[in-house]
Amino acid sequence: MPTVRLTRAIEFSAxxxxxxxxxxxxxxxxxxxxxxxxxxxxxxxxxxxxxxxDAVTGMVIDLKELQTVLDRxxxxxxxxxxxxxxxxxxxxxxxxPENFATVIHRLLLAALPEGMLDRIRLQPESGVWVDITEPxxxx
Amino acid sequence: xxxxxxxxxxxxxxxxxxxxxxxxxxxxxxxxCANPNGHGHNYGVDVTVTGPIDPESGRIVxxxxxxxxxxxxxxxxxxxxxxxxxxxxxxxxxxxxxxxxAIYDLLRPAIERxxxxxxxxxxxxxxxxxxxxxxxxx
Numbered sequence: 001m002p003t004v005r006l007t008r009a010i011e012f013s014a015x016x017x018x019x020x021x022x023x024x025x026x027x028x029x030x031x032x033x034x035x036x037x038x039x040x041x042x043x044x045x046x047x048x049x050x051x052x053x054d055a056v057t058g059m060v061i062d063l064k065e066l067q068t069v070l071d072r073x074x075x076x077x078x079x080x081x082x083x084x085x086x087x088x089x090x091x092x093x094x095x096x097p098e099n100f101a102t103v104i105h106r107l108l109l110a111a112l113p114e115g116m117l118d119r120i121r122l123q124p125e126s127g128v129w130v131d132i133t134e135p136x137x138x139x
Numbered sequence: 140x141x142x143x144x145x146x147x148x149x150x151x152x153x154x155x156x157x158x159x160x161x162x163x164x165x166x167x168x169x170x171x172c173a174n175p176n177g178h179g180h181n182y183g184v185d186v187t188v189t190g191p192i193d194p195e196s197g198r199i200v201x202x203x204x205x206x207x208x209x210x211x212x213x214x215x216x217x218x219x220x221x222x223x224x225x226x227x228x229x230x231x232x233x234x235x236x237x238x239x240x241a242i243y244d245l246l247r248p249a250i251e252r253x254x255x256x257x258x259x260x261x262x263x264x265x266x267x268x269x270x271x272x273x274x275x276x277x
Contacts, residue, residue, distance in 0.1 A: 018197070031196060096197035098143060127146040128202070131187075133276075135140070 003136075004060050005118055007048040010070050012079035015040040018094035019084060032094060038082075041124040043100075045074060047108060050118040050136075061116065073107045097122055101130040109134075142189040142259060142276070143199050147209050149218035152179040153233040169232075177221060182235075184213070184242060185262035187276070190255050200256035208253065212245045235265040239273035 016039065018032035029036045047070065051060040077087060083095040093099045101122040109117055123129040155172035156165035165173040172178070186209060190199045216225060222233035227241040239261045247258040260274030 094197040096192075098141060098192045098199055099197045101141065102192070128144070130141065130143045132141045 003050045004053055005048050005050045006060055006063075007046050008063060008066050008070065009044060009046045010074065011042060011044050012075055013040060013042050014078050014081050014083050016083040016090075016095045018096065019090075020094055021091050035094075043078075044121075044123040045070075045104065046119075046121040046123075047117070048119040048121075049112070049116045051116050061113070066112075069108070069111050073111045074104065077107075097124050097128065097130045100124075101132055105132045140189055140276070141192070141199065142187050144185050144187040144260075144262075145202060145205050145209075147184045147186065147213070148181055149184070149214055150179060150181050151217050151220055151222050152177045153222040153228075154178075155232055155234060157232050177223075180265050182217075182238065183262075183264035184209075185260070185264075185272075186246065186258070187260035187262070187274070188250060188256040189259050189276075190257050193255070200250070200254045204253055205250070208246060208249045212249050213242055216245075235263045235269065235271040236273070239263040239271050243273050 017037060018035040019028050020031075023031065025036075047066070049061055049066070053060055081087060083100070084090050089095075089103045090099070101120060104122060105117075105120050108120065117134055119131060119133045121129050121131050154175060154177045155169035156162075156175070157168075160168070162173075162175070186205060188200050188205070192199055217238075222228050222238065225233075225241075227245075228237065231237045231241075242263070243258065243261040246261070250256055250258050258274070259276050260272055262270060262272045264270045
């Protein structure tokens with residue numbers, strides 16, 4: 001069955017350093033190199049939803065509603081924040097693109113209507129991105 | 140499924156013409172791309188891998204390793220070259236479809252030898268208007 005997908009993109013800026021609290025500064029630097037020093041990114045996040053367009057509105061989701069979720073779950077938590085100091089997610093994990101995308105995916109999966117999240121794409125800088133795709137579970 | 144993609148670019152020349160076909164047939168099939176003197180593109184290549192996130196590093200694969208393998212296996216071989224001269228295109232016309240497949244076939248074993256990651260897709264952008272992909276995911 002063909003499926004409708006829609007993608008909304010947002011951008012936010014955050015600082016970070018790759019750092020595991022269980023390691024010494026020297027060990028972190030050996031493991032993560034230049035990324036162990038504090039730096040920042042303009043992140044681009046694409047959120048793709050899938051579903052049946054509503055019979056009346058013709059929408060899978062009202063984009064205002066989606067933006068409200070993205071503002072609350074992503075922008076309020078991460079925009080102009082320090083991922084290590086201002087969020088609870090990276091005390092044990094380094095905020096690599098893979099780990100950060102996993103956190104974002106978990107937040108959006110819980111916040112969006114069930115079965116709607118299709119894919120997120122997190123791009124920390126040009127030329128690098130992480131995709132997390134939800135398998136289609138519907139019959 | 141989680142995947143990570145890195146993007147690379149390289150310039151190369153090619154001629155779209157099958158050596159077993161006549162100039163006339165090649166001209167009919169490939170049009171201006173069959174110009175025997177060749178033409179070139181800045182190819183953009185997306186390399187997508189999947190696999191477990193290493194708990195130590197937080198990575199599916201070390202970015203530096205992919206950069207190194209792409210440089211050794213692909214850039215050293217294809218960048219600033221005429222693709223038709225390469226053995227990968229002796230039997231196959233160097234269309235972007237076949238370039239994507241050739242890069243996949245070269246890179247997949249190299250990445251698997253050196254990491255726990257698995258190559259699942261090669262995207263090739265030949266021009267701003269035309270993009271291609273070869274692999275196991277869309």
